[in-house]
Amino acid sequence: MSKRLISGADQVLENVLENVLIFLTSRRDRNAVSLVCKSWCRAEAHTRSDLFIGNCYAVAPRRVTDRFKRLRSVYLKGKPRFADFSLMPADWGAHFTPWVYVMAGAYRALEKISLKRMLVTDDDLAVIAKSFKGFKELVLVCCEGFGARGLGVIATECRNLRVLELNEDEVLEDEFDWISCFPSDCTTSLESLCFDCLESPVNFEALEKLVARSPLLKKLRLNRHVSIQQLYRLTSLAPQLTDLGTGAFGLQDIIDPQQPAYQEPDHGHTFAACKSIVCLSGFRDLAHEYLPAIFPICANLTSLNLSYAHVDAQQLKSVIRHCHKLRIFWTLDSICDEGLQAVANACTDLRELRVFPTDPSENAEGPVSETGLLAVSLGCRKLQSILYFCQQMTNAAVIAMSNNCPDLEVFRLCIIGRYRPDWVTGQPMDEGFGAIVKNCKKLTRLAVSGLLTDRAFSYIGQYGKLVRTLSVAFAADGDTGLKYVLEGCTNLQKLEIRDSPFGDSGLQSGLHHFYNMRFVWLSSCRVTKQGCLEVARRLPKLVVEVFRRDEEDGGERGDFVNTLYMYRSLDGPRADAPQFVKIL
Amino acid sequence: MSKMNMEDGLNLTLGLPGRDESDCFKNNKRSQPETNDESSGTTENKEADMETAPATKSQVVGWPPVRNYRRNIVQKESGMYVKVSMDGAPYLRKIDLKVYKGYPDLLKALENMFKLTIGVYSERDGYKGSDFAPAYEDKDGDLMLVGDVPWEMFIVSCKRMRIMKGSEAKGLGYNV
Numbered sequence: 223m224s225k226r227l228i229s230g231a232d233q234v235l236e237n238v239l240e241n242v243l244i245f246l247t248s249r250r251d252r253n254a255v256s257l258v259c260k261s262w263c264r265a266e267a268h269t270r271s272d273l274f275i276g277n278c279y280a281v282a283p284r285r286v287t288d289r290f291k292r293l294r295s296v297y298l299k300g301k302p303r304f305a306d307f308s309l310m311p312a313d314w315g316a317h318f319t320p321w322v323y324v325m326a327g328a329y330r331a332l333e334k335i336s337l338k339r340m341l342v343t344d345d346d347l348a349v350i351a352k353s354f355k356g357f358k359e360l361v362l363v364c365c366e367g368f369g370a371r372g373l374g375v376i377a378t379e380c381r382n383l384r385v386l387e388l389n390e391d392e393v394l395e396d397e398f399d400w401i402s403c404f405p406s407d408c409t410t411s412l413e414s415l416c417f418d419c420l421e422s423p424v425n426f427e428a429l430e431k432l433v434a435r436s437p438l439l440k441k442l443r444l445n446r447h448v449s450i451q452q453l454y455r456l457t458s459l460a461p462q463l464t465d466l467g468t469g470a471f472g473l474q475d476i477i478d479p480q481q482p483a484y485q486e487p488d489h490g491h492t493f494a495a496c497k498s499i500v501c502l503s504g505f506r507d508l509a510h511e512y513l514p515a516i517f518p519i520c521a522n523l524t525s526l527n528l529s530y531a532h533v534d535a536q537q538l539k540s541v542i543r544h545c546h547k548l549r550i551f552w553t554l555d556s557i558c559d560e561g562l563q564a565v566a567n568a569c570t571d572l573r574e575l576r577v578f579p580t581d582p583s584e585n586a587e588g589p590v591s592e593t594g595l596l597a598v599s600l601g602c603r604k605l606q607s608i609l610y611f612c613q614q615m616t617n618a619a620v621i622a623m624s625n626n627c628p629d630l631e632v633f634r635l636c637i638i639g640r641y642r643p644d645w646v647t648g649q650p651m652d653e654g655f656g657a658i659v660k661n662c663k664k665l666t667r668l669a670v671s672g673l674l675t676d677r678a679f680s681y682i683g684q685y686g687k688l689v690r691t692l693s694v695a696f697a698a699d700g701d702t703g704l705k706y707v708l709e710g711c712t713n714l715q716k717l718e719i720r721d722s723p724f725g726d727s728g729l730q731s732g733l734h735h736f737y738n739m740r741f742v743w744l745s746s747c748r749v750t751k752q753g754c755l756e757v758a759r760r761l762p763k764l765v766v767e768v769f770r771r772d773e774e775d776g777g778e779r780g781d782f783v784n785t786l787y788m789y790r791s792l793d794g795p796r797a798d799a800p801q802f803v804k805i806l
Numbered sequence: 807m808s809k810m811n812m813e814d815g816l817n818l819t820l821g822l823p824g825r826d827e828s829d830c831f832k833n834n835k836r837s838q839p840e841t842n843d844e845s846s847g848t849t850e851n852k853e854a855d856m857e858t859a860p861a862t863k864s865q866v867v868g869w870p871p872v873r874n875y876r877r878n879i880v881q882k883e884s885g886m887y888v889k890v891s892m893d894g895a896p897y898l899r900k901i902d903l904k905v906y907k908g909y910p911d912l913l914k915a916l917e918n919m920f921k922l923t924i925g926v927y928s929e930r931d932g933y934k935g936s937d938f939a940p941a942y943e944d945k946d947g948d949l950m951l952v953g954d955v956p957w958e959m960f961i962v963s964c965k966r967m968r969i970m971k972g973s974e975a976k977g978l979g980y981n982v
Contacts, residue, residue, distance in 0.1 A: 307868030390873065419875070473887075473900045529876075582872050611870060638870045695869065720868075771867070 283324035295334035326353035347372030351379035359385035369394030377403035423447035443467025446506030468504030503527035520544030562594035566601025588613025620654030634669035656681030679703035683710020704728030726753030
């Protein structure tokens, strides 16, 4: 193709277009715009300031910096979700390092970096701190590889820091006092500081001083080493908080007699100052007798996360009955079906519910069941998203939910006992999940469990036209299930399957669609190396990775591939694949 | 649907998965779930491996899909925390009785914590030679002198401790 010089008129047009495109924020719209023609693609690239990359291996960093010249914010995602459950070897990849170096060279004005499931080192954080002068926001979700030292460099160098959020990261315990690294001579611009996932204690004195000189602080999430007494000192310094992670919400464990004495906290006045709190979490070491301290703010809460505390039904009832505005509620199943009924009674505006298991073993006494699910479906009609762990379930309850909650977009049901049928009828859970995909017309994300046959998957393929993410584990039937899904779910982007009897022929039925997907994960299924090779051969732009979770070479376990992870890429197979990962 | 011969297992129990599986899914082409027991890899063969039911007691890796830090949420009840107050002092302390090996250990810790001497315990005279006596509130709400009952009994029945001024403590220790 010969180079075409842009004429003067064309250039004017592009400039005009750019001035219009600045207002376009949705990335879907921007992607559509960029496909119109080369001129529009250029204009769009000049004006895109927020970039989202769903798979860090789908594109090389250099390609990004060549196309987009003026990024303010980058959101990068690395490993697939099953990595959270120890299904991915530790050294698999998703390194942030190559990205940070390339971006440091290209984007002087970068202000915001968000990373999810990436390997980030202290050096990487230092590069961020030193390269981006106006750096404002760092959000790390489910990341690992860095320690407090890296945080210290960020705190020291980034004078305009507004947001520092650590969310479910595994931070190396290096005992470095990073909180003291924030400049002490002036007020900060901090609006959000979250370190609730940090395992080691922070320097409380320094933290207190930091909060005192952060007048814009709205979101503060403390880790479990901050006691309730310390919390009250912080909240009195920051009455403007809207989002609080309470830390322990219990007394300090005093075993060392050198610890200073404390006074019984004054429950009456503790939260009285914090009229603006709408989002409450923490309770990492809850002393139950202090729960009433939150009563004064319950009526304002839109989000409450009690999922780190063993709260029983009675204790929950005393809290939840005040929470009429609640939209998001996360809890442990210790609240039992009775607690869920109380939620259903009080929280008619609930949009998102997550119920986590107290005891994740397969033969535990399940405190929540179909009763709780049904109650929630009857009380919380506006429910959009549910994650529910239980030991037993019935089709009837799931069907009821599909009818009562038509706004459901996310339905994730995890019946902990594998292959468990409807315990009342003995039937597979096909009809329940079938009803969900049929009746919930907005459904985009689905996770299935329990005893399932091909019928369940035929329903999913037939009705799940908007489903973008599907998670399957220990499904019981043969290959056809996968075929139904790959042929039927036209919007499928992310498919993660483990321990199910899906094999090569099922896999082949997705050849027409794999380029439209973010990734496909199949572990402990029945795909063979031959089958994977065939896919790799037919789809050259697909990176087909095969590996074993135990990092043994070859990727196979007996006749079948242990883990198949495949994804589209513009830049071919990655150069940083470890020895045990075979790219076909 | 003959694969799923449910007749055998219709009395649904929340029994161990292995037992149910080998009864009900004889012809099923299910792959063997990954278990922590790595030796299962060596028994791989071409036959349907359902007969070798997964080791029911061993953990299946990554199942249920709950992240590691959620698995480590410990029940508060595993410690034995009690509040300790001292007459005349505006402050309370909290201690975990589980960490002490016996009365001498506990009393020494209290002495250090509150900067006082408690003295030696004797069954007849209580804590002689000191202004202070450690007392505790038991499950029934009764105020007892620390040391009256065997240590094992004490740590399960003690709800709260109070270091009393010696004069007040004289009445204790003589209950039935």
